[in-house]
Amino acid sequence: MARFKPRIAVRALILHQDRLLLVNAYPDAHLGLWCAPGGGCEAGQSLPENLAREVMEETGLTVAVGAPVLVNEFHDPDTGFHQIDLFFRCTIAGGEIDDAWQDPEGVVTDRRFFSRAELAGIRFKPDSLPEAAWGDGAALYDSLEAILK
Known part of the structure; x- marks a missing residue:
């Protein structure tokens, strides 16, 4: 099995009216998994x-990037893929969620705001997402976990 250098990605925790913005994690909502917008x-x-670039591509929103609040790692033990996600608190500085928006890379096809209670009914990653989004702002580390396929 090949071992890759870890890929570094950034993700936005955007709360609006006490709801968290999430996007589908795989093209065409494969697996029904949701994650915070962002990327490599x-x-x-x-x-x-x-x-800011990744959020614009995936959502059409302009954001103000705030403090980092979570470091999460995941990997695929079968392929050796390893990613480190750095999550930042962000606020919307411009734009709105529009169903006509299309991700130029074609990965994100769904974007939606979820209340904390609604998260209980969906699949999302990382597991510490609610604590990071609605927590006290202290930085968290979510240790290495296997990727979902």
């Missing part, structure tokens, strides 16, 4: 610049 970092851009 490009060299030469800061983490906040990468995050």
Whole structure:
């Protein structure tokens, strides 16, 4: 099995009217898994610049990037894939969720705000997402977990 260098990604925790914005984790909502918007970092851009770009691509929203609140790692033991996600609190600075919006990469096809109670009825990752989104702001570390397929 090949071992890859860990991929670094950034994710946005966007609360609006006490609801958390999530997007489908796989193209065409494969697996029915939800995650915070964001994606892989490009060299030469800061983490906040990468995050603002990814959120715009996936949601059409402009965000103000705040403090980091969660570091999460996941991997695929079968392939050696390993990703480190850095979650930041963000606020909406412009735009709105529009059903006509299309992710240029075609990964995100669904985006929706969920209340904390509604999260109990969906599949999402990482498991510590509610604590990070609605928590006291202290940074969390969610240790290495196997990727869901």
